[in-house]
Amino acid sequence: MSKVSFAQRGMWVTERLVGAGTAYNVPLAVRFGAGLDGGALLKACAAVVDRHPVLSMTVREVDGELELVPGEPVAIGGTEEPFDLDRGPLARFTLDGRTLSFVAHHLVFDGHSKDVLVRDLAALYNGRTLPALEPAEDEDFAALLPEAKAYWAEHWREPGETVVHGSPLRVRRAGDALVTELRADPQVPGLTRFETLIAALHVLLAGYGTADVVTAIDLSTRSPRDEDRIGVFVNELPISSKPSPEQTFAEFGALVRERLREVYRFRAVPLAAAVPNLRPHAALTPVSVSYRARTGPDPVFDGVEAEVDWTVFNGGVRGSVHLQCVDGRDGLLVSVRHLPDVDGARLAVELGELLAAVTADPETRLGDLVTFSGPVIAEPAVARHQPRATTEVEQVREIWQEVLGVSPILDDDDIFDLGGHSLSITQIIARMEKRLGLKVELDDFFDHPTIAGVMGTASHD
Known part of the structure; x- marks a missing residue:
């Protein structure tokens, strides 16, 4: 057994309390041509699982702590059913004709793991013997923590509303989603394609009326020894900016590049470790981005053509909008996942047009690229429920005191x-529902983390 990381704990809490649907599923597909040896492929799948035991693990609460423990065997040819976080497995392979589908829960699998999986699968299918992997190490960011705390004390703030097409986006939960794809090849001197994408996204959101733009980005925390390992090596961190109509895109992009470089220094430090009392959500901000570079060719399966679909849509989204980006030899492929009430198709078109415009002339003023509409004034939030009767409040107080050991x-x-x-909150919510029939949404608890606040939003089953 081993302790879970900060990222895994956040995902587990979200799944246990409010569910995430398919938002944490990480799928891919490999489509083969004629000549596929199905038996050899399934044997290679089993060998991949043996090589990467994390695929057979699940997360359980053990003596008040979350641990990675062995789960049920990984299904080779499993059915499309929701993952069981208690029993596992958290990964499965399905071979349908000449299409191999794979999906794993994000608790044990990240974006870079897709490359590792397909590379190892091809090598094993081709009869190669792979060298043994070095033992995994627990995350260690203690040396960077003091500096990260000082940095985020100055730069972190809870994100406000992100405006898209005149509508303030607030959702940071996980939910069912739609998808639109965008292809682009932005070329701006002095910026990478990723830096250009982030800068353009911030300009677009500012043009929509977002006063202070904050988006989250998923950063890899892999060390060189982790490059060949399947697992979760990712950290979500915020990037903030305040685009001005008078800046050129080149000037603004340079500022974004500088801010990204600052944040990269602390990519190994979870924000929850550096920011006191951080309120966890499925997504750190309403709009987020994940990015993965793929510069080499797809792995070769001997004797058979194979095409890998790296951006299979999982049907869900964390937050209101999530951009999943793969940077390859032909440019960026951006999968825009969004809630149904967000016009993701229009967002993708406008982002693509903006990327084309800044590639044509990076010295264009931002005010000539987008119309800065000014911040949207949102209606004040209204409490959904009135505080409970005193006797019920006292029962909830008893639950808090027994879980926290404070009185x-x-x-x-x-x-x-x-x-x-987050773990003690899951225990409190579970006991409130079991003993009193009171249900509290996880996000409501994080946003109102007092007995009075929780009781003001709780509802009876």
Whole structure:
């Protein structure tokens, strides 16, 4: 057994309390031509699982801590059913004719793991013997933590509303989604394609009326020894900016590049470790981006043609909009996953047009690229429920005190100030529902982390 990482704990809490549908599923597909040896391919799948035991692991609560423990065997030819976080497995292979589909839960698999999986699968199918992997190491960011705390004390703020097409986006939960694809090949001197994409996205969001733009990006935390390992080596961190109509895109892009380089220094430090009382959500911000570079050719399966679909849509999204980007030899492939009430197709078109415009002339003023419409003024939030009767409040107080081991707890005491964390919150929510029939949404708990706040949003089953 081994302890889970900060990223895994956040995913587990979200799944256990509110569910994430398919938003945490990480799929890919390999389509083969004639000449496929199906038996050899399935044997290679089993060998990949043996090589990467994390695919057979699941997460359980053990003595108040979350641990990675062995789960049920990985299904080779499994059915499309929701993953069972208690029993596992959290990965499966399905061979349908000449199409191999693979899907794993993000608890044990990240974007770079796709490359490792297909590369190892091809090597094993071709009869190669792969060298043994070095033992995995637990995440270690202690040396960087003091500096990261100082940096985020100055730069972190809870994201406000992100405006898209006149509508303020607030959702940071996981939900069912639609998808639109965008292909682009932005070329701006002094910027990488990724830096150009992030800068363009921020300009577009500012043009829509977002006052202070904050998006989240998924950064790899892999060390060189992890390059050949399947697992979760990713950290979600925020990037903020305030585009001005008078700046040229080249000037603004340079500022974004500088901010990204600052954040890269702390890519190994989870934001939850550096920011006190951080409220966890399925997505750090309403709009987020994940990026993966693929510069080499696809692995070769001897005697058979194979085409890999690296951006298979999982049917879900974390937050309101998520851009999943693969940077290959032919440019960027951007899969725009979005909630149904967001016009993702229009967003993709406008982002593509903006990328083409800045490639044509990076010295164009931002005010000539987009129309800065000014911030959208949102209606004030209204509490959905009134506070509960005193006797019910006292029962909830007892639950808080027994879970946290602290007494007395006052109505306005913040759970994070009392030493609470995401796991203790899951225990409190579960006991409130079981004993009192009170249901609390996870995001509501994080946004109102006091007894008074929780009771103001709780509802009876």
